[in-house]
Amino acid sequence: MTIMLSVIMIIVSCLVWRCTSQYLDSKDKGHAVRSFVLAGILTLLMTVIYEKNIVLLYNIWAMMICMLYLTIPIIYFISNKNSTNMNNDVPYIVIDSRRDILLAVYVYLIVSAMEPVLRSGLPMWLYIVVCSCLSLLFISVPLLNIIHYKVYGEELSESSMLSIQQTRWQETREYLYAFLGKRGLAGLSLIIVTYISVCMYCGKYMYTQLVDFELNIALIYLICMTLFFIQEFPKGRIMASWISVKKQLQNEKMYKLKHDERYSELKVDTKNSLINKLQGTVIVVIGESASREYMHVYNKNMCFENTPWLESKENDDNFLIYNNVYASYNLTVEVLRQALTESSQYNNKEFSESVSIIDIARKAGYRTYWFSHQGRLGQDNVATTMIAQTANTYKGPLKQKNIGYDKELLELLQTVNPKENNFIVFHLMGSHAYYEARYPKDWTVWKSENTEAYYSNTILYTDEFLQELFQYATDNLNLQSMLYFSDHGENLQYGHHPSIRTVDTLEIPMFIYLSEKYREAYVDRVNLLKQNKTAFYSNDMLYNTIVGLLEVKTSHYSAKEDLGSKEYNFEKNDILTFGGTAHIYEFD
Numbered sequence: 001m002t003i004m005l006s007v008i009m010i011i012v013s014c015l016v017w018r019c020t021s022q023y024l025d026s027k028d029k030g031h032a033v034r035s036f037v038l039a040g041i042l043t044l045l046m047t048v049i050y051e052k053n054i055v056l057l058y059n060i061w062a063m064m065i066c067m068l069y070l071t072i073p074i075i076y077f078i079s080n081k082n083s084t085n086m087n088n089d090v091p092y093i094v095i096d097s098r099r100d101i102l103l104a105v106y107v108y109l110i111v112s113a114m115e116p117v118l119r120s121g122l123p124m125w126l127y128i129v130v131c132s133c134l135s136l137l138f139i140s141v142p143l144l145n146i147i148h149y150k151v152y153g154e155e156l157s158e159s160s161m162l163s164i165q166q167t168r169w170q171e172t173r174e175y176l177y178a179f180l181g182k183r184g185l186a187g188l189s190l191i192i193v194t195y196i197s198v199c200m201y202c203g204k205y206m207y208t209q210l211v212d213f214e215l216n217i218a219l220i221y222l223i224c225m226t227l228f229f230i231q232e233f234p235k236g237r238i239m240a241s242w243i244s245v246k247k248q249l250q251n252e253k254m255y256k257l258k259h260d261e262r263y264s265e266l267k268v269d270t271k272n273s274l275i276n277k278l279q280g281t282v283i284v285v286i287g288e289s290a291s292r293e294y295m296h297v298y299n300k301n302m303c304f305e306n307t308p309w310l311e312s313k314e315n316d317d318n319f320l321i322y323n324n325v326y327a328s329y330n331l332t333v334e335v336l337r338q339a340l341t342e343s344s345q346y347n348n349k350e351f352s353e354s355v356s357i358i359d360i361a362r363k364a365g366y367r368t369y370w371f372s373h374q375g376r377l378g379q380d381n382v383a384t385t386m387i388a389q390t391a392n393t394y395k396g397p398l399k400q401k402n403i404g405y406d407k408e409l410l411e412l413l414q415t416v417n418p419k420e421n422n423f424i425v426f427h428l429m430g431s432h433a434y435y436e437a438r439y440p441k442d443w444t445v446w447k448s449e450n451t452e453a454y455y456s457n458t459i460l461y462t463d464e465f466l467q468e469l470f471q472y473a474t475d476n477l478n479l480q481s482m483l484y485f486s487d488h489g490e491n492l493q494y495g496h497h498p499s500i501r502t503v504d505t506l507e508i509p510m511f512i513y514l515s516e517k518y519r520e521a522y523v524d525r526v527n528l529l530k531q532n533k534t535a536f537y538s539n540d541m542l543y544n545t546i547v548g549l550l551e552v553k554t555s556h557y558s559a560k561e562d563l564g565s566k567e568y569n570f571e572k573n574d575i576l577t578f579g580g581t582a583h584i585y586e587f588d
C-alpha cells in the first residue's frame with residue numbers, strides 16, 4: 001500500500017512540476033530529471049525500510065501534507081499568470097517549480113520516516129506531543145500561503161512577508177482580532193481544539209501498532225533525511241523569500257542606523273555652488289524601463305513618433321541629449337542603489353555606507369522632495385525607499401492598490417514652495433510592464449493591440465509627463481536644471497530580467513536641461529557636459545554627475561565619474577554592466 005501511494009505521489013509531483021513550470025531550457029530540465037530520480041530512489045528506500053511499520057491512516061496524513069506543499073508552486077504559477085501585479089518584473093518570466101515540488105516530496109519522506117522512530121523510542125504522551133507539534137509546524141507554511149491567496153489573490157509575496165516581519169506580536173493580535181472578529185477567533189480556537197483532539201485520538205491508536213524494523217538503519221535514514229531536508233528547506237520559494245526579506249531588513253536597518261551619523265559627519269563646501277549663485281529648483285526624474293531602441297528621438301526608424309517633445313529640444317542649446325548611456329544592471333533596485341549614491345561599479349563602496357544625492361542636496365541647503373509612483377513594499381523598492389525617506393518630504397504611491405498614472409504625480413508640485421531652493425526627485429512607473437496599465441485608457445494614442453503599440457504609448461505618456469513637468473517648473477519654480485534618465489531598458493518580448501541579457505535592456509535615454517543663467521554661470525562645466533554628449537557612460541555614475549551639477553565640493557565625490565568634469569575619460573571598453581560582471585561591448 002505504502003509503495004503504491006509513494007508511486008502515485010512521485011507521478012503527481014512530476015505532473016505538477018510539468019504544469020507549473022514554463023520557458024525552461026534543456027539545462028533546467030536535465031536538473032529536474034536528475035532531482036526527481038534521486039527523490040524516487042529516496043522514496044523507494046523509505047518504503048523498503050519502514051514498509052510494515054507505516055500505518056495506513058498516518059501514510060494518508062503524510063500524503064495530505066505533501067499535497068499541501070504542492071499547492072505552493074500551483075498558487076505561485078496561477079498568481080503570476082493572472083496577475084497584473086507591478087511587483088512582477090517581467091511578463092514572460094521563467095518559472096521552474098522544481099525546488100518546491102522536491103520540497104513536497106521530502107516533507108512526505110521525513111514525515112513518514114519520523115513517526116515509527118518516535119513511536120519506538122518515546123513514551124506515549126511525548127510521542128503524541130512531538131508528532132502533533134511537528135506536523136503542525138509542517139502544515140503551517142503551505143496553509144499560510146493558501147490563506148494569503150484566498151484573501152489577497154496572490155501567493156505569500158515578499159511585500160506581505162515584509163509586513164509580517166515588521167509587525168510586532170501585539171499588532172498581530174490586534175490585526176487578527178480586527179480581521180477575524182469574535183466569531184472568527186472562536187472558529188480558529190475550535191479548529192485548534194479539534195486538531196489537538198484528533199491528534200490525541202489518532203496518536204493513541206497509532207502507538208499500539210506494530211514496531212518491527214531495524215532501528216539502526218531507520219535512524220540512519222531519518223538522520224540523513226533530516227540533514228538533507230535542513231539543507232533543502234531554505235531553497236523552497238517561500239523560505240527563500242522569507243530569508244531574502246530578512247536580509248533586506250537588516251541591510252535597511254544598517255543604512256538607517258548609520259544614516260544620521262553619516263549625514264551629520266558629511267561636510268560640503270557650497271562657496272561656488274549652484275544654490276549660492278542661482279536660487280531655484282533642480283529636478284531629477286527617474287524613468288522606468290525606457291529603452292533608446294524604441295524611442296523615436298534615438299531611433300528614427302521607429303514607426304511610432306513617441307517622443308515629440310524631446311525631439312523638439314534636439315537643437316535647443318539648453319538641452320543636452322545623451323546618446324551612449326547604459327544601465328549598470330537591468331533591475332531597478334540594483335541600478336538605483338548605485339545611481340543615487342556614491343557606490344558604483346567602479347568602486348567598492350557598500351550601499352549601506354554611502355552618501356546619497358538627497359544627503360548632498362539637503363546638506364547644501366535645498367529643501368528635498370521625493371515624489372514616487374514606486375515604493376510599494378517589496379523587494380524592488382527597499383533600497384530606493386530608504387533613500388526616499390531621507391528627503392524632507394516623501395510622498396509615496398498615491399493609491400495603494402491600483403497604482404494610478406505618472407501624471408497624477410504632477411499635482412504634488414502644488415505643495416512645493418516657489419520661494420525656496422528645491423531639489424525634487426520623481427520616480428516614475430514609466431514603461432514598466434504591463435504597458436497598457438501605464439496610461440489611462442481614454443488617453444490611448446496607438447490603439448492597435450500589440451506590444452509595440454502599448455509600449456510606444458508609455459513612452460509618449462512619459463514624454464508628455466516630462467513636457468508638463470518642465471513647463472510647470474520653468475513657469476513657477478525657477479528651474480535651473482532638470483535631469484532625466486531611465487533605470488534600465490526593456491526587451492519588448494521578454495521584459496527585463498538578469499537572465500535576459502539583451503542590449504535593449506541596457507540602452508537607456510538621458511538628458512540634462514540647463515537654464516540660461518546656469519549656462520552663463522558655469523561655462524566650463526556646460527562645455528564639458530556638451531562635449532560628452534556622445535561619451536559612453538553607465539548610470540551608476542549619476543551620483544557624481546549630480547554632485548557636479550550642483551557644484552558642491554565634498555570628499556564624497558569622484559570627478560572621474562562626473563560627465564561634467566575634465567577628468568571624465570571613460571571609453572566604451574571601460575563601461576561595465578550587470579553589477580560589474582560584464583562589459584557593454586560584449587553586447588554589440
Ligand SMILES: [Zn+2]
Pocket residue numbers: 288289331332333487488
Ligand atoms: Zn526598473
